[in-house]
Amino acid sequence: MIAQPGPQPRSFVDRTFNPGLRDIFRMGIRRTYAFRTWLYLGILQVFFQLLLVTAIWKAVYGGAGQVNGVSVDTMITYLTVVGMINFMIYPAIADEINTRIEDGQVAVDMVRPIGFIRQMLALEFGCSVGRWLLLVVVVPGLLLLGSLTPPAQEAFLGFLLSFGLAFAVSIEIWLLVGLSSFWLLNINGMRGMVGLIGSFFAGSLIPLWFMPGPLRTVSEWLPFQAVAYLPASIYTEQATGGAMWRAIGIQALWLVLLGIAASQVWNRAQHRLVVQGG
Amino acid sequence: MTLLSICWHTSLASIRGEMQYRTSFIMSLLFGFLFQSVGFIFVAVVLTQFDAVAGWSLWEVGLLYGIRLTAHGLWTISMNQLFRFDRTVQEGGWDRYLIRPMPLWAQMMFTQFRIPPLGDFASGLILLIVALTRVEIAWSPLLALFLPLAIVGGALIDGAFQLGSAAFAFRFMDTLPLRIVFDDFQGRFASYPMTIFDRPMRNFLTWIVPMAFMAWIPSTVLLGRTAELPFPGWVAWLAPAIGLALMTLAVTLFHRESRNYQSAGH
Numbered sequence: 001m002i003a004q005p006g007p008q009p010r011s012f013v014d015r016t017f018n019p020g021l022r023d024i025f026r027m028g029i030r031r032t033y034a035f036r037t038w039l040y041l042g043i044l045q046v047f048f049q050l051l052l053v054t055a056i057w058k059a060v061y062g063g064a065g066q067v068n069g070v071s072v073d074t075m076i077t078y079l080t081v082v083g084m085i086n087f088m089i090y091p092a093i094a095d096e097i098n099t100r101i102e103d104g105q106v107a108v109d110m111v112r113p114i115g116f117i118r119q120m121l122a123l124e125f126g127c128s129v130g131r132w133l134l135l136v137v138v139v140p141g142l143l144l145l146g147s148l149t150p151p152a153q154e155a156f157l158g159f160l161l162s163f164g165l166a167f168a169v170s171i172e173i174w175l176l177v178g179l180s181s182f183w184l185l186n187i188n189g190m191r192g193m194v195g196l197i198g199s200f201f202a203g204s205l206i207p208l209w210f211m212p213g214p215l216r217t218v219s220e221w222l223p224f225q226a227v228a229y230l231p232a233s234i235y236t237e238q239a240t241g242g243a244m245w246r247a248i249g250i251q252a253l254w255l256v257l258l259g260i261a262a263s264q265v266w267n268r269a270q271h272r273l274v275v276q277g278g
Numbered sequence: 279m280t281l282l283s284i285c286w287h288t289s290l291a292s293i294r295g296e297m298q299y300r301t302s303f304i305m306s307l308l309f310g311f312l313f314q315s316v317g318f319i320f321v322a323v324v325l326t327q328f329d330a331v332a333g334w335s336l337w338e339v340g341l342l343y344g345i346r347l348t349a350h351g352l353w354t355i356s357m358n359q360l361f362r363f364d365r366t367v368q369e370g371g372w373d374r375y376l377i378r379p380m381p382l383w384a385q386m387m388f389t390q391f392r393i394p395p396l397g398d399f400a401s402g403l404i405l406l407i408v409a410l411t412r413v414e415i416a417w418s419p420l421l422a423l424f425l426p427l428a429i430v431g432g433a434l435i436d437g438a439f440q441l442g443s444a445a446f447a448f449r450f451m452d453t454l455p456l457r458i459v460f461d462d463f464q465g466r467f468a469s470y471p472m473t474i475f476d477r478p479m480r481n482f483l484t485w486i487v488p489m490a491f492m493a494w495i496p497s498t499v500l501l502g503r504t505a506e507l508p509f510p511g512w513v514a515w516l517a518p519a520i521g522l523a524l525m526t527l528a529v530t531l532f533h534r535e536s537r538n539y540q541s542a543g544h
Contacts, residue, residue, distance in 0.1 A: 059474035189305030
């Protein structure tokens, strides 16, 4: 059935805090450890990927110390930081929204006293924080395979700020993918495509500074660079001083733009709701 | 003859089933295409800025990547049933396999047909054909015979690890994570010349999980680069036999493990 639009559609994010959110957040953390095999598999894949891309980059560098002013050590640090970012950002929110629409649970979610989007965000934060606890294992592993040579203090602080923005932008992207299930009902293909294309244009395999001209231009116009390339280039001190602030500015801009997009989509989605099963 | 015709009909029926969801069908085919080629696109883009990867030019890597992907596609097309094998065992579906008057291998290979593996196979074949026109190979009848044999051998190596892992479903019920690890390993590490890895990793991939025999070693034979192998060049010609040997082991393991089957408890 198609739900009748209520007299007052729910706002994107309510302002009042509800203690129920804390419980959803905790549930997210617990859920991370309920599916341990898949968690470990995810970690293994991060390591495999890092092992492969560092090997390929070392091989293309050959004996060359520097290419375009970038040393092979910088390159490896870049790839390691990207690996860490990819581990820390987990798109639980897209799957969650999709599952809830697929089995009709969304009808119950939407009559709860907490807004649907806030519930989903709380769960996403829980799942992410759950993963972050594992950094105690992941960081030493990354150090073993790659390198996380610490940057100067200013660059490191810039990176922390930039990572926060990267996390927020990434959640907005996956929220949009998740919300598309109000129209598509099944987002498996969409999710895979965004994951694959997104990680390429985010500079996960090739930093933007090594991309040929046209490809680089495309990457610079897409939001994905804000997720991996910009924070990693701040960490590796490829973007310092003014360039660093410019990078952070681009991320902030995408944060606002995608935030507006997500709230617009959410407003429409509420009127498109199809409750399956039931 | 009856066996063949039954296989043909069950395959056709499942293709008709798959075609019912046209959008989803096209999306998954496209995604498969992209997913499988991204590793090569990556190298192609990198090689616009650099000359070679460990002395291998773009299309030499393309040949290697194409052999690996075609072999992988060949395996997944013929044995894509394995994808849902855990469930078959968990839900007691193996009972049905056991009572049907048809060889088990034929039932596993032909009772269901999924479309996405066709995407893997097609992208592999396209890449391989393009690469073959761009690299210089001193063709001889023997070499022309070696290439298809090597691809079949590669499919058997890929398959041996998948079938070998699936065998444990009879005992542990859940083998998908293990199969994903091997699939991931194959997709990532078998697609490039092993000379990019340092010695321990290269030895691991040559002697312990011998994915090196899927594509790197056959490609060195085709390109006349056997000098970079850690053993005499003629050994590389045995690559197809490695696949056969591993598959024999996997089948034996599968038969032994299947004795642990307990059916489902309902």
